[in-house]
Amino acid sequence: MLIKKLFVAGAMAGLMGTTAYAADCGPSDQSIRILASDFPAIHAVAGTAEGNCAEAASEFSRNHTTEARQIMNAALTPDPAEYTSVIVANSTLTQLMNDGLVRPLNDLIESHGQNIPDNLKIAIDGNVMAIAFMANAQHLFSRSDILAQVGIDSAPSTYDEVIEAAKAIRDAGIMEYPIVMNLKTGWNVGESFNLVFLAHGGEFFKPGTAEPTVNSEAGIAALETLKAMVEYAHPDHLTQASNETQGLWEAGEAALGIMWGSRGAPILDDEGSSAEVTSNTVLSAAPSVEPGGIPGATLWWDGFTISTNVSDAEAEATFAALASALTPEMVAANNDDAVWLLEGFTPGPAAAGVAATVQGGAQPYPMLPQIGLLHAALGSELSDFLKGDESAEKALADVEAAYRTAAKEAGFLQ
Amino acid sequence: MKHRTFFWFILPTLSAMILFIALPIVSVFIQSLFVQHEQVLVVSESCGPFGCKESTSVDLEATQKLRDEAPLGKFNGLGTYTNRSHLAFAEIGEAWANTETMGEFWRELGDLPFYNALTFTLAYTFIVTPMVLILGMAVAVGVNTLPRKLKGAAIFVSLLPFLVTPLVGSLILFWMVDGDGVIGATIQNIFNDPNLSLKASTGLMWFMLMVYGVWHTLPFSFITFYAGLQTVPADTMEAAQIDGASKWQRLVYVVVPHLMPLVTFVTLMLIMDNLRVFEPIVSFSAEAHARSLSWIIFNDLRESGNPLYGSAGATSLITIFLVVILMMPVLVRTWRDFTRKSH
Numbered sequence: 182m183l184i185k186k187l188f189v190a191g192a193m194a195g196l197m198g199t200t201a202y203a204a205d206c207g208p209s210d211q212s213i214r215i216l217a218s219d220f221p222a223i224h225a226v227a228g229t230a231e232g233n234c235a236e237a238a239s240e241f242s243r244n245h246t247t248e249a250r251q252i253m254n255a256a257l258t259p260d261p262a263e264y265t266s267v268i269v270a271n272s273t274l275t276q277l278m279n280d281g282l283v284r285p286l287n288d289l290i291e292s293h294g295q296n297i298p299d300n301l302k303i304a305i306d307g308n309v310m311a312i313a314f315m316a317n318a319q320h321l322f323s324r325s326d327i328l329a330q331v332g333i334d335s336a337p338s339t340y341d342e343v344i345e346a347a348k349a350i351r352d353a354g355i356m357e358y359p360i361v362m363n364l365k366t367g368w369n370v371g372e373s374f375n376l377v378f379l380a381h382g383g384e385f386f387k388p389g390t391a392e393p394t395v396n397s398e399a400g401i402a403a404l405e406t407l408k409a410m411v412e413y414a415h416p417d418h419l420t421q422a423s424n425e426t427q428g429l430w431e432a433g434e435a436a437l438g439i440m441w442g443s444r445g446a447p448i449l450d451d452e453g454s455s456a457e458v459t460s461n462t463v464l465s466a467a468p469s470v471e472p473g474g475i476p477g478a479t480l481w482w483d484g485f486t487i488s489t490n491v492s493d494a495e496a497e498a499t500f501a502a503l504a505s506a507l508t509p510e511m512v513a514a515n516n517d518d519a520v521w522l523l524e525g526f527t528p529g530p531a532a533a534g535v536a537a538t539v540q541g542g543a544q545p546y547p548m549l550p551q552i553g554l555l556h557a558a559l560g561s562e563l564s565d566f567l568k569g570d571e572s573a574e575k576a577l578a579d580v581e582a583a584y585r586t587a588a589k590e591a592g593f594l595q
Numbered sequence: 596m597k598h599r600t601f602f603w604f605i606l607p608t609l610s611a612m613i614l615f616i617a618l619p620i621v622s623v624f625i626q627s628l629f630v631q632h633e634q635v636l637v638v639s640e641s642c643g644p645f646g647c648k649e650s651t652s653v654d655l656e657a658t659q660k661l662r663d664e665a666p667l668g669k670f671n672g673l674g675t676y677t678n679r680s681h682l683a684f685a686e687i688g689e690a691w692a693n694t695e696t697m698g699e700f701w702r703e704l705g706d707l708p709f710y711n712a713l714t715f716t717l718a719y720t721f722i723v724t725p726m727v728l729i730l731g732m733a734v735a736v737g738v739n740t741l742p743r744k745l746k747g748a749a750i751f752v753s754l755l756p757f758l759v760t761p762l763v764g765s766l767i768l769f770w771m772v773d774g775d776g777v778i779g780a781t782i783q784n785i786f787n788d789p790n791l792s793l794k795a796s797t798g799l800m801w802f803m804l805m806v807y808g809v810w811h812t813l814p815f816s817f818i819t820f821y822a823g824l825q826t827v828p829a830d831t832m833e834a835a836q837i838d839g840a841s842k843w844q845r846l847v848y849v850v851v852p853h854l855m856p857l858v859t860f861v862t863l864m865l866i867m868d869n870l871r872v873f874e875p876i877v878s879f880s881a882e883a884h885a886r887s888l889s890w891i892i893f894n895d896l897r898e899s900g901n902p903l904y905g906s907a908g909a910t911s912l913i914t915i916f917l918v919v920i921l922m923m924p925v926l927v928r929t930w931r932d933f934t935r936k937s938h
Contacts, residue, residue, distance in 0.1 A: 305639050365880055482645075547650065560898065561898070
């Protein structure tokens with residue numbers, strides 16, 4: 182059911198499509214300045230907004246940079262802010278909200294976003310802080326031809342099955358290191374822990390507080406699972422992030438991968454790889470601990486926000502322009518660039534993994550103000566465990582100690 | 596020079612130094628004494644494409660009120676300096692009490708982020724600095740004895756590593772030592788071990804970072820010594836030759852003492868440079884095996900999306916303090932030379 186809700190994002194959205202020719206751009210002669218990450222789906226949305234409303238605006242500028250997360254708080258703090266909108270994801274929205282840099286969108290939705298379905302509204306206590314338009318999650322990639330060679334005819338669905346399959350592939354002498362995962366020290370290794378931790382039913386914090394609870398049974402179990410998988414990953418795994426794992430996959434050097442859904446389309450396209458790899462790559466749900474359990478993934482959305490420190494007219498024009506881009510035509514023209522949450526999306530093979538992961542009941546990446554600090558602590562302290570220098574308990578105790586030190590400095594713990 | 600003239604003469608330099616060096620350091624120091632105010636958390640319900648969930652968020656009004664009352668934050672004294680991320684006095688005390696052998700104690704100490712980074716930073720400084728000094732001198736002497744025609748080309752080639760941006764140079768080397776890269780594949784071939792990886796072991800990663808460090812800074816010491824070699828007096832060399840000194844003896848007893856002021860200068864520069872080793876760690880993705888003091892500062896400011904200015908400031912000041920300690924012997928020597936000459 183959830184999947185249906187996700188992809189058929191409200192029949193009302195169709196109305197927006199029919200009015201696209203005379204896009205509602207809000208007040209004219211305003212300055213619209215957008216800060217966003219740099220990947221095709223974001224270009225599609227911001228580009229369509231520019232196409233619709235650049236003429237009505239006095240200025241329309243877009244800054245697409247991979248460093249968006251690093252500069253956004255500083256750029257939005259002055260009044261007037263450097264950008265009228267930032268396109269964010271789960272984790273980056275909290276980073277802006279912590280400093281009160283984005284405004285509630287409720288009145289703007291009333292005037293220019295009547296057609297936006299409720300499930301796209303990111304609401305905190307009823308205040309809509311962002312409008313989501315696409316989803317992403319990590320999930321399993323597998324090579325059906327290689328699995329068939331060792332007598333496995335469907336994609337593994339649990340961690341144990343993944344590890345068994347990897348062992349079979351190694352024992353058959355096909356590949357020494359069949360598994361790829363994003364384990365680069367820092368954000369990536371922290372995120373890989375999060376996936377397995379959530380699959381084991383872990384909770385990051387004591388509810389309602391900033392007290393960490395990763396040094397728990399779920400945490401230790403998650404590290405043990407991770408370690409068992411890493412056994413079958415390339416020895417350089419602590420230096421590998423998305424670009425490297427995608428490279429290994431496209432080179433045909435891996436048979437089982439936990440990678441981002443957004444890598445699905447680039448892997449399945451006819452560039453950078455051989456037909457043997459692309460035609461046999463299957464995208465399926467992230468593995469769970471028990472059959473039918475919670476998939477080991479974090480669900481992400483990308484969406485747009487409006488700055489607090491800009492004039493109301495600029496805010497209105499920016500909102501109207503971006504809302505005007507969320508049409509079925511835009512989705513149709515860029516169908517394979519993302520797993521769109523908008524109407525008009527036809528899930529292709531590249532979206533199958535994310536869809537199955539959402540359907541399996543995976544957890545969203547937590548929208549907590551202090552999660553960034555814990556994630557950073559996980560990222561810097563877990564490599565000792567994966568290198569084999571430390572026990573799981575010691576590594577998690579180190580994570581909590583590092584987090585506590587940082588959280589005290591940031592004011593989350595006293 | 597009259598005091599008055601001297602004052603006007605030095606004023607532009609002095610004011611620039613105060614403005615761009617002294618004041619920022621003072622500002623960093625003041626910031627390092629404060630931590631952020633309490634973030635008032637409230638339980639809220641957050642909804643999105645994946646359903647609704649109970650979560651927490653920051654109570655902006657309450658937090659803003661605290662911030663307005665004291666914009667610098669909450670005074671923490673030297674608390675940041677002694678916490679687990681820095682000098683970790685409490686953790687060291689605990690480790691000392693709870694460990695039986697020295698080895699165990701050192702392991703505990705090496706697990707603390709600051710001491711871990713300090714170990715690598717000092718090892719890097721004390722291995723790379725002498726290597727660069729000795730090899731730089733050797734290359735300079737070698738190039739100096741080349742026939743005139745070859746000199747220009749040799750100097751140009753020797754300077755090349757210095758012209759490459761550190762981030763780019765180390766990234767290129769990183770790709771070359773990959774299992775699929777030229778150097779990595781060759782090494783695998785030589786040792787006949789297809790799984791040998793330079794990036795997977797701490798020892799080899801340190802080795803690689805240091806090799807890179809020597810490669811990158813060698814031209815600096817080379818060109819300085821080469822310039823110095825042009826000033827070695829021919830008379831003295833000839834006299835030594837007549838006295839029957841061998842080539843080696845002439846190098847050690849005539850050339851090197853003549854170049855000693857330059858050696859001091861190069862040593863100072865290298866210590867300062869090497870102590871802030873940073874780019875190769877990022878380019879080599881070496882964070883799992885080697886972290887430096889500069890890397891910790893970078894990580895504090897960048898990784899969590901919530902910059903820890905106090906923590907970064909404390910590490911910066913400790914680094915400055917370390918630079919001063921390490922350079923002390925060289926500075927004292929220079930001072931002695933200076934006072935001796937002026938009498």
